[in-house]
Amino acid sequence: MNFNFKINGGDFSGAGRASSDIKKVLKKLNVHPKIIKRIVVALYEAEVNVVAHAKKGSINAEIDSEKIRITVVDEGPGIPDIKKAMTEGFSTASSKVREMGFGAGMGLPNMKKNADVLNIKSNVGSGTMVELITFFKS
Numbered sequence: 244m245n246f247n248f249k250i251n252g253g254d255f256s257g258a259g260r261a262s263s264d265i266k267k268v269l270k271k272l273n274v275h276p277k278i279i280k281r282i283v284v285a286l287y288e289a290e291v292n293v294v295a296h297a298k299k300g301s302i303n304a305e306i307d308s309e310k311i312r313i314t315v316v317d318e319g320p321g322i323p324d325i326k327k328a329m330t331e332g333f334s335t336a337s338s339k340v341r342e343m344g345f346g347a348g349m350g351l352p353n354m355k356k357n358a359d360v361l362n363i364k365s366n367v368g369s370g371t372m373v374e375l376i377t378f379f380k381s
């Protein structure tokens with residue numbers, strides 16, 4: 244199964260659409276609730292990062308019998324130092340983003356904790372690609 248979503252930078256009310264749709268699909272497939280929670284948390288953080296930090300992006304989710312593979316590709320400023328960005332508490336969020344309740348610098352660490360595989364590729368000045376893979380049985 245394959246699902247696609249679009250995300251627009253700054254659209255905080257739209258963040259969470261993909262994760263809630265994917266949650267419904269995984270429930271129907273009888274994936275374990277604990278695994279669903281891990282997937283939804285990681286995907287939600289990825290969605291919010293596009294909204295908070297990029298211009299626009301798209302999400303692709305591929306589901307097969309053993310795993311979900313999610314790619315989130317955006318057009319935006321990119322991440323100059325991925326290792327630093329992965330540090331708990333590191334954030335470049337604007338004051339506007341902080342007013343919305345985001346910018347604790349916990350999104351990427353949370354994605355790392357919740358996904359089985361997290362890959363980030365980024366080009367400064369052009370955009371970021373995040374790959375999240377989670378297996379249904381551990």
Ligand SMILES: Nc1ncnc2c1ncn2[C@@H]1O[C@H](COP(=O)(O)OP(=O)(O)OP(=O)(O)O)[C@@H](O)[C@H]1O
Pocket residue numbers: 288292293295296297317319320321322328329333334335336344345346347348349350351352371
């Ligand atoms: N898609 C992205 N495009 C550009 N920069 C990003 C992207 N995702 C993350 N970053 C950079 O990495 C930093 C850390 O991201 P992380 O998600 O951990 O924290 P945050 O988004 O700042 O705050 P929080 O997720 O806790 O609300 C961001 O502040 C930003 O500098």
Ligand SMILES: [Mg+2]
Pocket residue numbers: 288291292295346349350351
């Ligand atoms: Mg974040």
